[in-house]
Amino acid sequence: MTQPTAERSKTGSEPGPRDNETRPSNVIYAKSFFDLQLRSAHKAAGLSGLPFARALFEYTNLYIRFGLGRDFDPAHPTWREYLAGLRDTNDTLEWTYRFYLTRSEAMAAPPVVATFGCFSYALLSGDRIRLHFRNAETDGGSPLGVGRRGQRLADLTALFMHVKRTLREPLRVVGASWLYNLDAYRRLFPPSYLATARVIGRRFQHMPLWGQFLDRHGAIRESVTRSFLERLERQSSLDSLDQCFPLQVLSVEAPVLEFYNFYGIQSPGLPTPPGSRRATLPSHAADGEGLWARKC
Numbered sequence: 001m002t003q004p005t006a007e008r009s010k011t012g013s014e015p016g017p018r019d020n021e022t023r024p025s026n027v028i029y030a031k032s033f034f035d036l037q038l039r040s041a042h043k044a045a046g047l048s049g050l051p052f053a054r055a056l057f058e059y060t061n062l063y064i065r066f067g068l069g070r071d072f073d074p075a076h077p078t079w080r081e082y083l084a085g086l087r088d089t090n091d092t093l094e095w096t097y098r099f100y101l102t103r104s105e106a107m108a109a110p111p112v113v114a115t116f117g118c119f120s121y122a123l124l125s126g127d128r129i130r131l132h133f134r135n136a137e138t139d140g141g142s143p144l145g146v147g148r149r150g151q152r153l154a155d156l157t158a159l160f161m162h163v164k165r166t167l168r169e170p171l172r173v174v175g176a177s178w179l180y181n182l183d184a185y186r187r188l189f190p191p192s193y194l195a196t197a198r199v200i201g202r203r204f205q206h207m208p209l210w211g212q213f214l215d216r217h218g219a220i221r222e223s224v225t226r227s228f229l230e231r232l233e234r235q236s237s238l239d240s241l242d243q244c245f246p247l248q249v250l251s252v253e254a255p256v257l258e259f260y261n262f263y264g265i266q267s268p269g270l271p272t273p274p275g276s277r278r279a280t281l282p283s284h285a286a287d288g289e290g291l292w293a294r295k296c
């Protein structure tokens with residue numbers, strides 16, 4: 001069974017809608033991931049005329065990686081401390097990486113309501129929820145590999161059962177990530193949701209763009225990185241900086257009912273795996289999540 005890992009609310013047994021997650025996060029991203037971003041900021045500074053410090057702020061994921069949240073305040077004391085250190089060093093990459101290593105990666109995770117395996121969701125304004133993905137496998141296996149497809153579908157089924165139990169309709173589900181380009185990811189979602197995909201640009205501060213350079217161990221993906229750096233080298237316009245990234249961020253959105261149908265969630269606690277006939281609940285089965293777990 002995929003268990004939620006959100007904090008429990010102080011008042012009841014269900015996670016509260018704004019409870020912060022307490023996900024373990026033990027992946028340390030490679031130094032070359034930061035090198036990539038520093039090079040990108042140098043290029044952006046050269047093309048735009050912005051000071052390098054400002055280009056680091058606007059064109060890299062560093063602010064979030066340092067666990068400073070998503071308010072993007074250039075006057076944040078920790079951000080200023082980082083910039084002050086940059087002025088005192090001859091080795092920008094070494095300073096940046098050491099600074100990152102002193103920060104808690106757990107602080108860099110987005111605030112979410114609840115987590116189910118590799119998936120979690122957050123509440124957005126306007127009756128919408130946002131899906132997030134993160135590798136939560138503990139044995140080093142491919143989280144999106146075909147062998148884990150059943151488990152990922154179980155994660156999503158458990159997540160949407162939780163949504164159905166705890167949130168009122170109407171509700172829409174949104175996503176935004178480079179991952180929506182991959183078949184290994186797309187096969188986990190309703191086709192009608194994927195059909196809404198459109199490219200969104202200028203996500204330079206966010207992991208849904210930069211994540212494509214990493215593998216599940218936090219190491220850099222060499223071929224994707226090489227292709228990016230070659231394009232960056234040739235880049236002559238700030239406006240099309242997005243085009244240096246091999247994969248674009250795709251945004252998707254659909255009503256939650258399409259997810260309930262796709263994962264076979266007919267009523268609370270009664271899921272049917274996608275592509276199979278609807279499960280019938282045996283008289284002795286007390287909860288639907290147990291049923292789903294046995295069928296996967």
Ligand SMILES: CC(C)(COP(=O)(O)OP(=O)(O)OC[C@H]1O[C@@H](n2cnc3c(N)ncnc32)[C@H](O)[C@@H]1OP(=O)(O)O)[C@@H](O)C(=O)NCCC(=O)NCCS
Nearest residue numbers: 135142143144145177182184207208211212214215216224
């Ligand atoms: C998402 C993530 C775990 C994938 O890592 P991974 O080691 O490639 O994981 P998997 O082995 O499960 O890969 C799944 C498939 O996607 C493919 N793939 C992964 N990254 C790719 C890329 N940049 N371009 C093309 N294909 C890619 C893999 O080759 C694999 O396909 P295959 O099974 O046909 O070989 C990793 O990129 C990551 O942790 N990124 C940082 C976090 C992130 O981006 N989160 C999403 C934010 S919205």
